[in-house]
Amino acid sequence: MIRAAYLHIPFCTHICHYCDFNKVFLKGQPVMEYLQAMEQEMKRTIAQFPTDQLHTIFVGGGTPTALDIRQLDFLLTSIHNSLPFVADDVEFTLEANPNELSREKLQLLKEAGVNRLSIGVQTFDDELLKHIGRTHRQTDVLRALEAAKAVGFSNVSIDLMYGLPGQTLAQLQTDLALAFSLDVQHISAYSLIIEPKTVFYNLMRKGNLSLPDQEEEAEMYEEIMKKMEENKYNQYELSNYTRPGFESRHNLTYWNNEEYYGIGAGAHSYVNGTRNVNARPLKKYIELIQQGKLPYIEHHEVSxxxxxxxxxxxxxxxxxxxxxxxxxxxxxxxxxxxxxxxxxxxxxxxxxxxxxxxxxxxxxxxxxxxxxxxxxxxxx
Missing domain, CATH: 1.10.10.920 (Arc Repressor Mutant, subunit A)
Structure with missing residues (x-):
């Protein structure tokens, strides 16, 4: 029985230099039309591949918090109307940018049953943040975490990155020390991977990207593992560390090789032994939904x-x-x-x-x- 659903919000107010996820600039996009199409896909998917309840829901992107209050409210309402789950049991995660987490949005999320925030910090170093194309600064992170706690969120994860252009071990150590001082429940720490069709990929091809070498990156990873253990964060996956009881149940679905729904443009799903890929362009995705179809463009029956x-x-x-x-x-x-x-x-x-x-x-x-x-x- 399928227990997990991933929902993809492809809109961003800014495109980061390393990101290769399916995303578009928010301005001028048919946002409400897209959200309505997602609602139809949810209902259609559940009808074709029923489940009795979901244990995890993960809203990712893109940037879900790029949506305004009205759009966010529509999305959350459509989730409740379309997906069966037990509110007391579900792990309901939403990805967020620190500078887009207003008190009003946090309150809406909390009231709608979102009980886990995954905040894209990447680094606390303002110069590095500029260099990788992030629009938030350290003060935005601190403000967002304070507001989240005030609203009542008690399960917060932050993402950090290492192996960034120009990043030193000392800068990483500073990032880790600050992360531990915030007393969040979960930390993900990912090494930078240069993906095609990104700003960093184009810079690398031109020889204009200075990256730590393999030995330096390995040293950073060793330092992360050591400091996490010292600060009582348990490493339960190669890039993920947690306080006891706060493991990401949604991501464990993937690592346990279990099936899951994937909703939205470019989303992947694994249902009834088949891996499916949704249409990536918004226009194509919406067209397929309006034609009464599921928006799959690729199917692979897994042997x-x-x-x-x-x-x-x-x-x-x-x-x-x-x-x-x-x-x-x-x-x-x-x-x-x-x-x-x-x-x-x-x-x-x-x-x-x-x-x-x-x-x-x-x-x-x-x-x-x-x-x-x-x-x-x-x-x-």
């Missing part, structure tokens, strides 16, 4: 072999690793029956270790995770 591979490279992102019993229950085969040679090779390299119940990355394996994940692809 059992692919499911087993995904179980490994997604599950190994979790610090606890892949549960051997869970693998057997899902596929009626032991993980060693399927991947014996790969497992032994990665163990010999010192990248993988085994307990009585799990296969998991070693400390060194965390630094070279992509190599381990790649080893499980195309081997069965």
């Amino acid at each position: 059992e072999t692919e499911q087993m591979e995904e179980e490994m490279f997604l599950g190994l992102r979790k610090i606890e690793g892949v549960a051997k019993q869970r693998f057997y229950e899902k596929f009626h085969r032991s993980v060693h029956d399927v991947f014996a040679e790969v497992i032994e090779n990665e163990k010999e390299k010192g990248l993988l270790e085994e307990t009585a119940t799990h296969l998991r990355l070693t400390h060194r394996g965390k630094l070279l995770g992509n190599e381990v994940f790649q080893a499980f692809l195309g081997t069965t």
